[in-house]
Amino acid sequence: MVSVAQEMERQGFEVPLLIGGATTSRQHTAVKIAPQFRGVTVHVADASRAVNVVSSLLDPVGRAKLDAKNRAEQERLRELHSGKKAKALLPLAEARARRPVVGFDEAIVAAPSLFGRHQLELSLEELREYIDWQFFFAPWELKGKVPQIFEHPKIGAAARALYDEGNRLLDEVVQKGTLRARAVTASWPANSDGDDILVWTDATRSAERARFPMLRQQQSKDERSPCRSLADYLAPKDSGLVDWLGGFAVTAGLGAEELAADYQADGDDYRAILVKALADRLAEAGAELLHERARQAWGHEARELSNQERIAEKYRGIRPAFGYPACPDHSEKTTLFRLLDAEAIGMALTESFAMTPAASVSGLYLHHPDARYFNVGSIDRDQVEDYAARKRVPLAEVERWLRSSLAYEAGLVAAEGAARSNAGSIRGTRPETR
Numbered sequence: 001m002v003s004v005a006q007e008m009e010r011q012g013f014e015v016p017l018l019i020g021g022a023t024t025s026r027q028h029t030a031v032k033i034a035p036q037f038r039g040v041t042v043h044v045a046d047a048s049r050a051v052n053v054v055s056s057l058l059d060p061v062g063r064a065k066l067d068a069k070n071r072a073e074q075e076r077l078r079e080l081h082s083g084k085k086a087k088a089l090l091p092l093a094e095a096r097a098r099r100p101v102v103g104f105d106e107a108i109v110a111a112p113s114l115f116g117r118h119q120l121e122l123s124l125e126e127l128r129e130y131i132d133w134q135f136f137f138a139p140w141e142l143k144g145k146v147p148q149i150f151e152h153p154k155i156g157a158a159a160r161a162l163y164d165e166g167n168r169l170l171d172e173v174v175q176k177g178t179l180r181a182r183a184v185t186a187s188w189p190a191n192s193d194g195d196d197i198l199v200w201t202d203a204t205r206s207a208e209r210a211r212f213p214m215l216r217q218q219q220s221k222d223e224r225s226p227c228r229s230l231a232d233y234l235a236p237k238d239s240g241l242v243d244w245l246g247g248f249a250v251t252a253g254l255g256a257e258e259l260a261a262d263y264q265a266d267g268d269d270y271r272a273i274l275v276k277a278l279a280d281r282l283a284e285a286g287a288e289l290l291h292e293r294a295r296q297a298w299g300h301e302a303r304e305l306s307n308q309e310r311i312a313e314k315y316r317g318i319r320p321a322f323g324y325p326a327c328p329d330h331s332e333k334t335t336l337f338r339l340l341d342a343e344a345i346g347m348a349l350t351e352s353f354a355m356t357p358a359a360s361v362s363g364l365y366l367h368h369p370d371a372r373y374f375n376v377g378s379i380d381r382d383q384v385e386d387y388a389a390r391k392r393v394p395l396a397e398v399e400r401w402l403r404s405s406l407a408y409e410a411g412l413v414a415a416e417g418a419a420r421s422n423a424g425s426i427r428g429t430r431p432e433t434r
Contacts, residue, residue, distance in 0.1 A: 253357025
């Protein structure tokens with residue numbers, strides 16, 4: 001987003017820039033994005049609120065008022081941000097010395113009963129039992145867990161109506177086959193090698209197949225708090241133990257865009273949004289189902305869990321996804337997709353590493369009993385340089401993809417140049433100009 005703002009400034013754009021989405025915030029927009037573009041830069045929480053903002057921007061008087069108020073608010077947010085005491089980051093060497101103490105033995109690293117690559121079609125009826133309906137309500141700004149939300153005095157009736165409509169639509173797509181879900185899973189012999197996760201070609205560990213470089217926390221609450229990396233939860237390469245890593249990719253978006261487009265063509269935007277929201281929930285349900293099967297293959301699931309227990313993660317192991325707090329680098333999806341051959345089930349990555357179809361989920365399985373989710377948080381230049389060297393890519397490229405995690409201001413000229421170079425190489429031409 002910062003790169004887009006810089007490019008708009010370079011090319012002299014005057015069109016307003018609206019920033020929104022689940023991973024954005026007013027403060028990030030004010031501190032990181034707005035200073036790069038002299039035009040109007042507004043944070044809009046979600047698409048439904050964009051209507052009023054755009055209406056104001058289209059009116060000359062309204063635009064001036066909104067712009068003045070917005071700039072004053074952003075300046076206030078920048079002042080608040082600058083007044084915060086920055087947390088000191090540990091040098092990378094010290095952070096590595098404070099890695100958590102994680103034990104390994106033959107029982108912990110035991111091979112799964114089913115390993116290798118497996119491609120499968122998923123039954124939407126089976127996925128229904130794994131849906132977390134809480135997030136189905138998000139596009140309509142209805143917040144609450146099922147079934148408690150149905151008793152809410154203000155939004156209960158609307159939530160119940162939406163839930164019933166979603167289930168009717170699910171019945172319909174199951175009957176007509178207009179939505180399909182596919183998945184691919186795999187498990188590989190693996191070890192940690194420093195802060196890298198090393199994937200072997202086979203259990204003899206004689207040849208390296210792939211690496212996932214991981215990041216490590218450099219912030220610490222106190223002297224006793226560990227600095228975590230996902231690599232900590234794989235047995236070290238020099239331990240003599242063969243550990244195992246899992247991976248998965250699942251999509252429930254096959255047919256979703258076409259079905260939504262049909263509804264839009266009929267003027268039914270409500271059901272078009274409903275289709276996409278349902279496909280998203282089915283994809284997440286697929287990830288939950290596949291993880292359960294993986295735990296069963298590893299022998300970690302002694303009994304069948306209820307859906308509430310699954311949602312509350314009352315099980316051993318984690319499934320971190322690239323782009324999320326413990327591994328924020330989206331570009332590592334390329335290695336995962338190559339290992340899984342995810343294209344064989346109709347999935348692909350865009351030039352910014354978003355998955356297509358949109359209703360898709362992918363990630364890793366870490367099965368150590370101590371494995372947990374965490375936020376890498378801010379990282380310093382020493383780790384970014386080390387990470388770039390391990391990935392064997394230019395520093396500017398790493399800074400571009402990890403910009404929101406950087407504890408320092410990356411070289412804007414270098415980052416902008418890398419962005420334009422990358423865009424040109426992807427399209428096979430020079431970047432577009434105004």
